[in-house]
Amino acid sequence: MRRLIIVLSLIGTFMASSITAHADRSYQFTGQPLTLKASGTHLTITSYELLKSPLPAFDTADTNELERYLIVHVTVSLMSSIEDEHSVDSDEYELFSGPNSKDILSKSDHISKLLKSDHYLLTMDGDDRKVKNGHSIKIDLGFTVYPDDEYILDTNIGFTGHHNYVHLNQIKSSNGVTAE
Amino acid sequence: MQTTLRFKPRSVTNALIRICWVIIIVMIVGTIVIKLAVKNTYSSVQPILMVEIFWFATSVLLANIAISYHHLKGQDYQLIEINQNQTGIWVTRYSFRSERLYVPFDWLKITRNSDNVRFDWQHALQFDRKNRPKLRSHSRISINSLWLDATQLTNFLKTIEYLQNGAVGAQPQIQESGQPKKTERKAKFRSQIIAMSIVLIIGNAIAFGTTGKKVQHVAGNDSHQKVQLKDNTTYRTRQLQLTVHHSYAAETDEGDPVLIVNMSVQPRNKGASLSADAFKVYRKWSDKAEANDDDYSEARNFIGTKIKVGGEYKPVMNILDGSGWYGYEYSKGVCRPFNIVVKRPKSGSFDFLYRGFYYQYNVPDKDEDTSIVFHVKTKNLEVLK
Numbered sequence: 001m002r003r004l005i006i007v008l009s010l011i012g013t014f015m016a017s018s019i020t021a022h023a024d025r026s027y028q029f030t031g032q033p034l035t036l037k038a039s040g041t042h043l044t045i046t047s048y049e050l051l052k053s054p055l056p057a058f059d060t061a062d063t064n065e066l067e068r069y070l071i072v073h074v075t076v077s078l079m080s081s082i083e084d085e086h087s088v089d090s091d092e093y094e095l096f097s098g099p100n101s102k103d104i105l106s107k108s109d110h111i112s113k114l115l116k117s118d119h120y121l122l123t124m125d126g127d128d129r130k131v132k133n134g135h136s137i138k139i140d141l142g143f144t145v146y147p148d149d150e151y152i153l154d155t156n157i158g159f160t161g162h163h164n165y166v167h168l169n170q171i172k173s174s175n176g177v178t179a180e
Numbered sequence: 181m182q183t184t185l186r187f188k189p190r191s192v193t194n195a196l197i198r199i200c201w202v203i204i205i206v207m208i209v210g211t212i213v214i215k216l217a218v219k220n221t222y223s224s225v226q227p228i229l230m231v232e233i234f235w236f237a238t239s240v241l242l243a244n245i246a247i248s249y250h251h252l253k254g255q256d257y258q259l260i261e262i263n264q265n266q267t268g269i270w271v272t273r274y275s276f277r278s279e280r281l282y283v284p285f286d287w288l289k290i291t292r293n294s295d296n297v298r299f300d301w302q303h304a305l306q307f308d309r310k311n312r313p314k315l316r317s318h319s320r321i322s323i324n325s326l327w328l329d330a331t332q333l334t335n336f337l338k339t340i341e342y343l344q345n346g347a348v349g350a351q352p353q354i355q356e357s358g359q360p361k362k363t364e365r366k367a368k369f370r371s372q373i374i375a376m377s378i379v380l381i382i383g384n385a386i387a388f389g390t391t392g393k394k395v396q397h398v399a400g401n402d403s404h405q406k407v408q409l410k411d412n413t414t415y416r417t418r419q420l421q422l423t424v425h426h427s428y429a430a431e432t433d434e435g436d437p438v439l440i441v442n443m444s445v446q447p448r449n450k451g452a453s454l455s456a457d458a459f460k461v462y463r464k465w466s467d468k469a470e471a472n473d474d475d476y477s478e479a480r481n482f483i484g485t486k487i488k489v490g491g492e493y494k495p496v497m498n499i500l501d502g503s504g505w506y507g508y509e510y511s512k513g514v515c516r517p518f519n520i521v522v523k524r525p526k527s528g529s530f531d532f533l534y535r536g537f538y539y540q541y542n543v544p545d546k547d548e549d550t551s552i553v554f555h556v557k558t559k560n561l562e563v564l565k
Contacts, residue, residue, distance in 0.1 A: 066483055099500045099516070100500065100501045176519070177426075179497060
């Protein structure tokens, strides 16, 4: 019986330590390029912008039609030491506008042609973009968001289950309700 | 010699039946009164609980009567017995724990008029289990003549008088009195019990039926916690852990008074989800009001709301929308305080509901969340203006 308890507690400690080892990390984007590393794939966030136009199509949850497009400009690069290639997948990215989860834009949002030609807008149902080792690719991530919210980009690069959270903006507020 | 005084069995049974009828009627009327009185409380658990307590009390009363009757019957309806040495009487008082008292003739005084017979005693002795006597103070019993056989009573009183006077003179003449048939009594009693059961069942069916149609809602109410809305307090449902940081009273640019709850949420399992549809305000929440969608306002449609802060109108940030998040999407990294905005009535208090499941289905499924009713006192809210 005692042996069983020892074995069980050992398993318990092992599991607890293995969970903490995979702890997710949070970052604050300050305007300077921010690089996240994930097993040889690097994601650099260079800037983000809230588009004044075009406006997203009406969505039922957005009764007051306040939603805007948020475009996050990033660079994905693959270290030359990696022998494989990395295919950039839209499911690696998710954005939270305040407490609301927002998926990456889909092709039907018809926004890609309005953006600069050298940018590749990653869409939900578009083709995956591949990065070869030693190369990098510029990508735009588009989401519909509300203009007065805090934005948190949730990335899970390579689907390792290892999430990085990037706080894109920071709103100063004394009451938690309105900005200063 | 008539050495015992017994109740007339028929009188006892009749009285018993009468008392049972009264209690049954009290039970039914009481149930209706309780259900009407607490009709608009938060849950139907409350009235059910009150009815249960009431029924328990009346059942205890019934049991007490039944046990007394059982004792009485076991003693063959004997009330008073002259002791073997013929020096006094044994009086039995029947109740849950029947007690026997010994009263010597010297302490006894009997008065009889047309309706009643009264036994008064200055003192009495009560013997405990070890047969030690205990002196009891002055008391009396008064019995209506209807309960006793007249001939038996006369004989008994004559005997006592004879013994009190030191048993001198001729022994009193004993008159014969007829005994009622037992079988007749039994049949009557049985039919009465059947009638009582029927009345009890039908009466209560009507009592429940008229006052609360939705008896099936009872189980669902266990899934509604009722709490006071307090700042810096964590509340738990089956799937979520909600921490209320602030609660504000504010006014929108359109002049509507609103409640703003600044909270953060931790999912407790992967099946959790949250959207503004889950939050509503009621003037006074009740299970019925929720089932009938009788809410004052809903938390959706408030994105972009501007409220007055420091004299100017500013947009409220991080408002939960009608889509919110679902399951795996929400993790620790994005768990930040956010705001619920909902129109509030101008009254001094109202209820703010987190709806974990659709009440129309009565009880949450295994994979659904439970609900919380937050009672809000307007004066306790922080004011933004």
